[in-house]
Amino acid sequence: MSRGRLKVYLGYAAGVGKTYRMLEEAQEMKRQGVDIVIGYFEPHGRRETIAKTEGFEVVPRRVIAYGGGKFEEMDPEAILRRKPRVAIVDEFAHTNVPGAERLKRWQDVHVLLDGGIDVLTTMNIQHLESLNDQVYQVTGIRVRETIPDWVVDEADELVFIDLTPRALRNRLERGVVYAQDKAQRAMENFFTEGNLSALREMAMRHTAHEVEEKLSVVTGAAPAPSDAPGPGGAPGGAPSGLSPRQERILICLTGRPSSAILIRRGKRVADYLHADCLAIHVAAGQQAYGDDREAVERHMSFARNLRIETHVLEAADVPRAITDFARERGVTQIFMGRSAPQPWWKSYQETVVQGIVRHARDMQVTIVAERRR
Amino acid sequence: MANADRRPDPEELLRRVQAGERRERRGRLKVFLGYASRVGKSFRMFDEGRRRKMRGQDVVVGAVQSALDPGMESVLANFEIIPPITERHAGRTYEVIDLSALFRRHPETVLIDGLAYDNPPGSRNPHRWQDVDELLDRGIAVITAVNLQHIAEKQEEVERITAKRAANSIPQAFLAEADEIEVVDAPPDALIGRPGDSSISDARRLAELREMALLLAADVVEDQLQDYLESHGVTARWGAQERILVCLTPRSSARVMLESGHRNALRFHGALLAAYVAQTHVEEQDRLLLQSNLALAAHLGAEVHCLSGDDFVETIIEFACEQRVTQLFLGHTGVDRRFWLWGRNPIERLIDAAEDFDVRLFPHGGAS
Numbered sequence A: 001m002s003r004g005r006l007k008v009y010l011g012y013a014a015g016v017g018k019t020y021r022m023l024e025e026a027q028e029m030k031r032q033g034v035d036i037v038i039g040y041f042e043p044h045g046r047r048e049t050i051a052k053t054e055g056f057e058v059v060p061r062r063v064i065a066y067g068g069g070k071f072e073e074m075d076p077e078a079i080l081r082r083k084p085r086v087a088i089v090d091e092f093a094h095t096n097v098p099g100a101e102r103l104k105r106w107q108d109v110h111v112l113l114d115g116g117i118d119v120l121t122t123m124n125i126q127h128l129e130s131l132n133d134q135v136y137q138v139t140g141i142r143v144r145e146t147i148p149d150w151v152v153d154e155a156d157e158l159v160f161i162d163l164t165p166r167a168l169r170n171r172l173e174r175g176v177v178y179a180q181d182k183a184q185r186a187m188e189n190f191f192t193e194g195n196l197s198a199l200r201e202m203a204m205r206h207t208a209h210e211v212e213e214k215l216s217v218v219t220g221a222a223p224a225p226s227d228a229p230g231p232g233g234a235p236g237g238a239p240s241g242l243s244p245r246q247e248r249i250l251i252c253l254t255g256r257p258s259s260a261i262l263i264r265r266g267k268r269v270a271d272y273l274h275a276d277c278l279a280i281h282v283a284a285g286q287q288a289y290g291d292d293r294e295a296v297e298r299h300m301s302f303a304r305n306l307r308i309e310t311h312v313l314e315a316a317d318v319p320r321a322i323t324d325f326a327r328e329r330g331v332t333q334i335f336m337g338r339s340a341p342q343p344w345w346k347s348y349q350e351t352v353v354q355g356i357v358r359h360a361r362d363m364q365v366t367i368v369a370e371r372r373r
Numbered sequence B: 001m002a003n004a005d006r007r008p009d010p011e012e013l014l015r016r017v018q019a020g021e022r023r024e025r026r027g028r029l030k031v032f033l034g035y036a037s038r039v040g041k042s043f044r045m046f047d048e049g050r051r052r053k054m055r056g057q058d059v060v061v062g063a064v065q066s067a068l069d070p071g072m073e074s075v076l077a078n079f080e081i082i083p084p085i086t087e088r089h090a091g092r093t094y095e096v097i098d099l100s101a102l103f104r105r106h107p108e109t110v111l112i113d114g115l116a117y118d119n120p121p122g123s124r125n126p127h128r129w130q131d132v133d134e135l136l137d138r139g140i141a142v143i144t145a146v147n148l149q150h151i152a153e154k155q156e157e158v159e160r161i162t163a164k165r166a167a168n169s170i171p172q173a174f175l176a177e178a179d180e181i182e183v184v185d186a187p188p189d190a191l192i193g194r195p196g197d198s199s200i201s202d203a204r205r206l207a208e209l210r211e212m213a214l215l216l217a218a219d220v221v222e223d224q225l226q227d228y229l230e231s232h233g234v235t236a237r238w239g240a241q242e243r244i245l246v247c248l249t250p251r252s253s254a255r256v257m258l259e260s261g262h263r264n265a266l267r268f269h270g271a272l273l274a275a276y277v278a279q280t281h282v283e284e285q286d287r288l289l290l291q292s293n294l295a296l297a298a299h300l301g302a303e304v305h306c307l308s309g310d311d312f313v314e315t316i317i318e319f320a321c322e323q324r325v326t327q328l329f330l331g332h333t334g335v336d337r338r339f340w341l342w343g344r345n346p347i348e349r350l351i352d353a354a355e356d357f358d359v360r361l362f363p364h365g366g367a368s
Helices: A018-031 A047-051 A076-082 A105-114 A129-139 A149-153 A165-173 A180-188 A193-219 A259-273 A285-291 A293-305 A318-328 A352-359 B010-025 B041-054 B070-076 B099-105 B128-137 B152-162 B172-176 B188-192 B201-231 B254-268 B284-299 B312-322 B337-342 B346-353
Strands: A006-011 A036-040 A062-066 A069-073 A086-089 A118-124 A157-160 A248-252 A276-283 A309-314 A333-337 A364-368 B029-034 B059-063 B085-089 B092-096 B109-113 B141-147 B180-184 B243-247 B271-277 B303-307 B327-332 B358-363
Touching: A006 A018, A006 A193, A018 A036, A018 A047, A018 A086, A018 A118, A036 A076, A076 A105, A086 A105, A105 A118, A129 A193, A129 A259, A149 A193, A149 A259, A157 A193, A165 A180, A165 A193, A165 B180, A193 B201, A248 A259, A248 A318, A259 A276, A259 A293, A259 A333, A259 A364, A259 B254, A276 A293, A276 A318, A293 A309, A309 A318, A318 A333, A318 A352, A333 A352, A352 A364, A352 B346, B029 B041, B029 B201, B041 B059, B041 B070, B041 B109, B041 B141, B041 B180, B059 B099, B099 B128, B109 B128, B128 B141, B152 B172, B152 B201, B172 B201, B180 B201, B188 B201, B243 B254, B243 B312, B254 B271, B254 B284, B254 B327, B254 B358, B271 B284, B271 B312, B284 B303, B303 B312, B312 B346, B327 B346, B346 B358
Parallel strands: A006 A118, A006 A157, A036 A086, A086 A118, A248 A276, A248 A333, A276 A309, A333 A364, B029 B141, B029 B180, B059 B109, B109 B141, B243 B271, B243 B327, B271 B303, B327 B358
Antiparallel strands: A062 A069, A364 B358, B085 B092
């Protein structure tokens, strides 16, 4: 059985018309005789959108009891039993209520795809993991429901649903998107023209990036040249000189909260450069590791979720261990956060950043900003 | 320069106010941009017209593309149409929008399908987009649609992809000045199944055009965003685009940094900037080196800036923030322990001060 195809309707905010467009296309497929059902649809009280669901068979949701309440989630198993050609699944980035088999709706969608069912789904750009910090920097909102980039990369089709910020704000004003009082608050906070324009630009650029990635897969184009000169690559040669060595990025993780920013940033740069991406944590002795073991574990598992290969080492000399590992693995660029401020009595000691820069004389070192607002 | 007073001068403020007033009197222009025929631009445009009409606006149609989808007939039936005038000239047929009729009728909004049409020689305006400009000047809002292949500045690139060049075009500035631009996106697969298209290599061509259209729209949005932020007195330290700044000093590994910056900017479809902080005493040898680095930067398409300031780190940081830089490339000359410790090394100070952008350090290796 071949895997189902995934089509994602990408928008930049609620109300741009993703679900509407998805349903419109689904209606067209239905007219052409495709067996298509609604696996999950969130009406949000939007009349025009609800009207577009007319005539579709809806697979009942499953009810999950949690914390004294009853919650409804998509029922992938029921959809598999029904086995349509295509399932419509709204809100790709949704997090399921505890008690559901899977944590995330995108994981439910994978079950459907594995079952050979094509899926149409919707999401907004701010749910993309690698843009989380940038979105926070722009809007001041830390989006909690995120989708790893590789999940979106794997979509067979990505289509950008555009609407100008002005038109979107008009819709809000008319109460099309949210109820009036909520709309007013939304327009003052998240839905400002500046925020919307920035998110929209990100969505356009991301769609363009995905289109380009697909092109290079189709044509088997060579990966982007790296900064490291290849074997025999003359230093200072022409920009498009001999094929250089594959770029490889190593992210240095710690237990500090900024490690999440570091992971997202390193992975994003790696993806754009078609580079390999590794992560390492070096514990300076058992005790030091014990201090923030839990935080380190969390960052490691976050990195693995983004499909980054992770390593843990123990060594007294952290900068040396990191650069040795990097050299051994052919790393071209080391990504790290700023060192924590030193207390005055330690100020004669070298920080990790200083140490790595000193040792990594054949590699580039990127110090990632925390990008506070 | 970096240390210049950045408050807008009175002239600039006046210009802005006048531009604002002109914009208020002018009709609003909305453009639907597609990357190929049949992505559904016309449909979106007429749908927008329909919605506005439903909300009580006075909307008429001023031009329709000759080759119509069968579904369009019924859409058009809902509109009052002021038909273009058909003119023949030197064996060619032209459709010219009927400006005088539109001026007389003076609706709130006119729908003009096909923005890039040419008018026959001897017309009031050589191009349709100039007719649209006149409508806007008279306070009439225009909704129109155009394909990527008709954007003058993109035609060369489009021709490289499709081996075809459209005869008629509109300047990109006209698009950039539109009040609103909306992308009509669709996966190429959706187009290929339709009658008219044939080969599989079309898929590749269409994907390349699609990427171009999205990036063009993103650039327009970026400019509009900066205008918006400026006019609202917001100094944004962020942007939606990667902006790479290469710091040039005579002795740094400038070539490696510039070439890497160039590749990174290409991969991210971002901007490349290069800057150096002017120094008073520069040895002849260093001056020549710097000259050749600046020439290389310009050759690689970098925007080159010469900064002046007493303090290297402060000058660079200020410039980087002002330019909304996301990555700063810097060469280091093999760091010495004592240097870190005693000198408050400039690199260390820069890292400490760089809160909004990444700092990428390049070793001062073999390459010059």
